[in-house]
Amino acid sequence: MTTIPTSLPTPTRHFGKSSAWDRLRTNRNWLxxxxxxxxxxxxxxxxxxxxFLGVWMSFTDDRIGRGGGNFVGLENYEWLKDDSIFWLSVFNTLLYTIVASAIKFAVGLYLxxxxxxxxxxKALIRAAVLIPFIxxxxxxxxAFWWIYDSQFSIISWSLIKMGLIDHxxxxxxxxSWARGSVIFANIWRGVPFVAITLLAGLQTVSPSLYEAATLDGAxxxxxxxxxTYPLLTPIIAVVMTFSVLFTFTDFQLIWALTRGGPVNATHLMATLSYQRGILSGRLGEGxxxxxxxxxxxxxxxxxxxxGMQRRKWQQGTDND
Amino acid sequence: MASVQIHDVRKSFGGFEVLHGVSVPIEDGAFVVLVGPSGCGKSTLLRMLAGLEKITSGTISIGDRVVNDVQPKERDIAMVFQNYALYPHMTVAQNMGFSLKLRGAEKSEIDTKVNRAADILDLRRLLDRFPRQLSGGQRQRVAMGRAIVRDPQVFLFDEPLSNLDAKLRVAMRAEIKELHQRLKTTTVYVTHDQIEAMTMADKIVVMQDGIVEQMGSPLELYDHPDNKFVAGFIGSPAMNFLEGTLKVNGGQPWVETANGARLPVAAAPAASNGKAVTYGIRPEHLEFADDGIEAEIVVVEPTGSETQIVARIGTQDIIAIFRDRRRVEPGDKVHLRPRAASAHLFDKDTGKRI
Known part of the structure; x- marks a missing residue:
């Protein structure tokens, strides 16, 4: 092994030649x-x-086309505090995130x-599972919009044909139906990500551990x-963090299906922010x-x- | 403790048979080593014994009980895996106590048994560590500890030393053997290393291509190999083989090689005169003589305790080992004489011992 010099050799040892630029160019830290x-x-x-622009804007009364806006401190937040639609959107977002993530986790792990x-x-089925994600x-x-259509819904049609419902x-x-429907659509879309990532995690578990456990009487x-579960926890933590973040910030699905309706029942914080900030033009409030x-x-x-910090066994440190 | 009977066991994967009717009786308390080149079916046999593979036909009994359809956990066996298979998220103590915990044992009972096993294997200091924080040899000992804690009828070892470096392997070899002498639990040990087999076993089972070539005590196999495969597999450096024709016409029989060298044989049936044979002689059974086979020294490898010589007879290289320090140089012409009483004769076509 060769030792790595802490700075590259500079040929400019001559008097007064080592300029600041040379040092910036060759010093390892600068490099x-x-x-x-x-x-x-x-x-x-x-x-x-x-x-940071977004955070800054939230302290201004900026509107689209005004350019700038005045600093108004916490005024926007004070408005929101008394805004029942905002609180409804918070509730919707939490409900949407918690229910969808929990089900995505359960179904994804099962899959x-x-x-x-x-x-x-096997390979074909694994590929097929990814389709909703692609x-x-x-x-x-x-597609879900059609499935959920009030007149042409294939679900309603099938249930009526089976004689289970009459309209x-x-x-x-x-x-309630709208909330359930968007959550279902989100789950359908999110399960493959969870399933495939957890599958990758499962495959890192050595089969001999299962054999050893079988012989141990498990x-x-x-x-x-x-x-399985303890060995999978690090991956579960990562995948569920991502899943929660994606779900919490979901916009496209809601916007395409309901635009937040009916009567704001499916408005998430992201869609409300878009509606207030862009459509109504009140950038500060959005x-x-x-x-x-x-x-x-x-x-x-x-x-x-x-959650991940607690798992000592993952760190290979030797604490003699 | 229990005896193990493996009777006419076959195993097929798909339509492909990998074990062709293997029978191995294992006495209570014995240390049996299954040895053979990779792909010979030894690990498959062990896994069938453990219950990790289904038995296609034949029977395996542990004690008086046929275990073909008995779940692994009810077979009362413990296995040490090649990669140790330690649970990475459990401490050493938890690893060792896992089977007891599953069985619903009291905490105090688990502690007692784990501590006893830890004392046997000198693991006391390491009980709170995770597998990642252990060296290879320590992990190996934890894997054995996990087996000991269960106090099973039979220990199974699947190439347990092959992940260790050479020096540690020798040390662990002695440790496993000592452990067996102390616990006297019936042990089945799989390895591809004939030295492990020779040094540890009460009984060696040599396997090749899904059949048992020979079984017996280490020295039986060394002194009286049934066939050329066993002769070549057991012993290091391996036995030398020379092709030739057996000559028996009164007096001492000999084998004549293609280039005219005469290899002495202690005895051979008169009827086999003129038979094409393979002449086997171990390196340590060759000596320098004035009237032996002419050979040219190719390589001299002194190890201190002995000197290993590669010599060329005609076009074939043979290996000889000498304990005395003789001055020889590559290129020297010497005469080597096989000790007739220690020579082995094998049928050239079938490889069977004559």
Missing amino acids: AIWFMLPAAAFLILFLAYPL ALLLNRHMPF VPTVLSAI NINFLGDS TSWQRFRFI AAIATAMIPFLMAAIAISWF
């Missing part, structure tokens, strides 16, 4: 910064800047366990409970709604972060 700069520039331009078994056409959201939303279900017109439930999502998202990340 690292040069290499990171392109990526950092992208992140700053397309992520950090819009984020992953199923797909991890030996079966004919189809563009808006396309699948339009069409108003899937997207009734608040039933199949005990093998899941004591081997930005305040969007900014209000940040604490929830931070909380979701914090939970999974601390």
